[in-house]
Amino acid sequence: MGNSVVGAEATALISRIHDETTWSLGRRIRHAFVSVVARAYPRVIGAAREPSWLFFDLVFPILGMCSIVFLLRSRGVDEAWIASTILATALLSFWISVVWMMGAQFHWERDSGNLLLYITAPVGLGAIALGMAIGGALGVVIRAVIITVAGVLLFGAKYQVADPFLLALVMLAGVAAMYSLGVCLSSIFLISGREADHLGSLLNEPMHLLGGVYAPVRSMGTVGVVALGILPLAPAIDALRQVAVPQLAATGILPVGVELLILLAMTAVFGVIGRALLAHIERVGRAGGKLLARAD
């Protein structure tokens, strides 16, 4: 055993290992912050370097928005609903990001081999997920703005926002609740294996319907009320509609303040569940060796 370490040398080595692996709270927070920024960076800066991503991120929602607007016009409905549709499409760009860029992300990262790198790096999956969420939300803001402007220019929609601060608060709470749910979805997609893509598809149109995105959630009856309590899209769009399109305030199912509280509660609850799920997949993945590695 020529390499054995004994005596004072061993004590010094143990002390050094202890110092290097036992981080203070401040150092852990700093490290987590740097990790969050590092993961958010490609979401904001990297995405801007690839114009085709921006193009497709805008084309699909705008085409969908046009379909709904023409459908509304074929029925000759109040133009306020067209303003509401544009707003809903902007909000949906966040939801699409939550489903595909949060939910499906770890699943894709596993297929490309990156997930193993995340696990072997001295970074928690929680910090990575938070970075994905913050970067994703910031990246989508510009898309949502472009969609709204395009909708206003194409269809002449008009908004009457009496309280811009409340509008911003509702938007922020809605986005936070959605991305918080996205952290939960990222673990669920990873566990679901090759059903992940189909799961993503199921989280689109069915959720648009349940969330009352284009038509008032009130029209969904009891299902709409349930959706209001579990699906961030529902209270978010219902509140946005009441704040930005006052002509449709009567279609709101709950007062804006209550919906704001629901969104904040969702952010906290989904955040806690998401953290637990991430810890679970990390534990199971390390133990079994299959969950985090590409199949081939």
Add this chain to the structure above:
Amino acid sequence: MPISAGSAPGVRPFGPLRGAAADAARSLVASARLAWAIEGNWAEPIYLAAFLIIRPLAFLGLFLAVLNIGGTLNVATIGFVVIGQAVFQIVSAALEGPTHALLDDRERYRTIRYIFATPSSLLPVSIGRSLVKASIAGFSALIVIGAGVLLGVPMRAGGPDILLLVAVLPLGLLSVVGIGIVLGGICVQLRNDAWAYPQAVSSTVFLLCGAIFPLEVLPGPVQNIAAALPITWWIEGLRRALLSTTSPGMLGTMPTNELLLALAVGTAVIWLIAPRLFVMGIDRAREKGYLDRNTAS
């Protein structure tokens, strides 16, 4: 059987087919079986059925909820949307099918290089994959039509117009698969976002083909483009075969004979061009080394 110099082994017959046709048919059947294993066998049948039922019904529910904003719906309007929405399930699957099959084989399963190395052409392979995707979507279409019946949509008295259905269904399907394989030949040459182009085309077609609203709602010049799409004629033909009513506006005034002729000519033109464009696209992709790359997209 030992192969001696100067006597290449002949292609095994496939039913009544011989030579290249037998080879193509065998490739098509093999790729269709593979497509079923990939598309239809990814989950327990109960989950697959749920997936095939939930999404199209949610789509339908979404459109009906939006239509309902304008006041109480009549069954004719529901019927219009139901057939358009049902048929578009197939359109979307067939348009996106070939591209997704090629990209799946290149990026995900990394088998395209091996398929290309076989004596078979990628054309029947892509068609087979596309047809199975369209067939699975056909199940969703039936579900949507069934939901329409439950909602009281008045179907054609005495059942569907079988003759019209037999004429329209394969023509429309062929035209959509033809456009799909052209997209496949183009998208396999693309570096980024190749997956997204067929979906963009599909979404644009959905907007234009009068699936859920009459063409007259579209801006003037766009109406002419919409009225020239074979998919528009296909959906209208199926509406006539299943509902026995015509669409409101310009499409409704077109006699059924002319509609059929236009669909037949459109499909023939597509199939005169599509295989050539597909082969050109694949040949170019091979020359540039695109069949062998992984864009990690």
